[in-house]
Amino acid sequence: MKELCADLLAEYQALAELAATMSPAQWDKKTQFYGWTPWDEIAHLCFFDETGLLAATDAAAFADNTRELQQELDKGTEISAITRKRFGHLDGAQLLALWQERFNALVTALATMDPKARLPWYGPMMSARSFATARMMETWAHGQDVYDCLGVRRPATDRLKHIAHIGATTFGWTFVNRKLPVPEVKPYIALRAPGGDTWTWNEASDRDYVRGSAEDFCLVVTQRRNVRDTQLEYAGDVASAWLPIAQCFAGPPAHGPAPGVRAIHY
Structure with a gap:
């Protein structure tokens, strides 16, 4: 579990290092992911790293948070609007600092867990190992949107x-x-x-x-x-x-970009 969490932390830190170089204008530039900005991408990760920390440390608080989130979703509120309501008072640098605090705390909590320990999540419970891997996948995927938006080629790693x-x-x-x-x-x-x-x-x-x-x-x-x-x-x-x-993430059926829309070659 410690090796997996070391990889998870490295994935977080790589994106955080890129985000630290962004100008205010870049934080607000639209990506090709539903028109989200890099601010939206990081806010999304921060939101679910916060709730992930609850899942890993306080199941009752996570359940309360999930009910509140579901109420908003049932009203038709988009997740990007929910995260903007939660973090909208923060500029990019402030959001980045908060996110770094949250993901460090989450990785610390996960690293001490039995890989087979069960965590509540949105849908079926997940093992700690699967949970950490899913957080890495989501961080890498949303990170790709930011790299693409900035026109930066991300080095591929064995992660x-x-x-x-x-x-x-x-x-x-x-x-x-x-x-x-x-x-x-x-x-x-x-x-x-x-x-x-x-x-x-x-x-x-x-x-x-x-x-x-x-x-x-x-x-x-x-x-x-x-x-x-x-x-x-x-x-x-x-x-x-x-x-x-192909869809490796949870949620209703989603559709990737049409041919040529994200045909990015650096």
């Missing part, structure tokens, strides 16, 4: 393995979430890691597969790139049906 694993293991979820039949055959996934290794999932196949860089795969399953704007190679009906709708 991507955590995110790729979520992407591979939520194959069935993508179909269930859309009320589609889950294919009986899972595509073989073979990804080139930034460090040079090859990461694989599922049974090897020359007919049903996804191959390419781990970074491209993670960009697709987090819906930050359309698969046609990556160099992923894939074959078979299952992979062809899955990749355009």
Whole structure:
């Protein structure tokens, strides 16, 4: 758990270091993620790191907070409006400082937990290990929006393995979430890691597969790139049906960018 949390902290810190370089104008610049600004992206992470800290330390307080959040969502309030109401009095630098305080506290709490300990969350309870991995995935995904907005190429690291694993293991979820039949055959996934290794999932196949860089795969399953704007190679009906709708995060069915919309090449 400590190694996983060290990777989680490194992911947080990498985005925080980028955010620390932003000017006031950059904090308010629109990203390609639903028109959110970098301020919105960091506020979103800060909000759920706050509630994540409650989940890890005070289940009763988390339950109360969840009821309040659900009441707002039931009214049709967008999550970005909820976070702006919560943190709108803070400028970018102040928000960054608060977020750093929150994510450091969350990582500290998670690092002392049994990896199999169960935490309440929005939906089914999660193991501490799965929870930490999910926080890393969300931080990396929203971080991509900020990097893209600023036109900065983010160095790929082997921390991507955590995110790729979520992407591979939520194959069935993508179909269930859309009320589609889950294919009986899972595509073989073979990804080139930034460090040079090859990461694989599922049974090897020359007919049903996804191959390419781990970074491209993670960009697709987090819906930050359309698969046609990556160099992923894939074959078979299952992979062809899955990749355009792949969704490794919870929530109702979401749609990634159309081809060409986020075809960013640095």
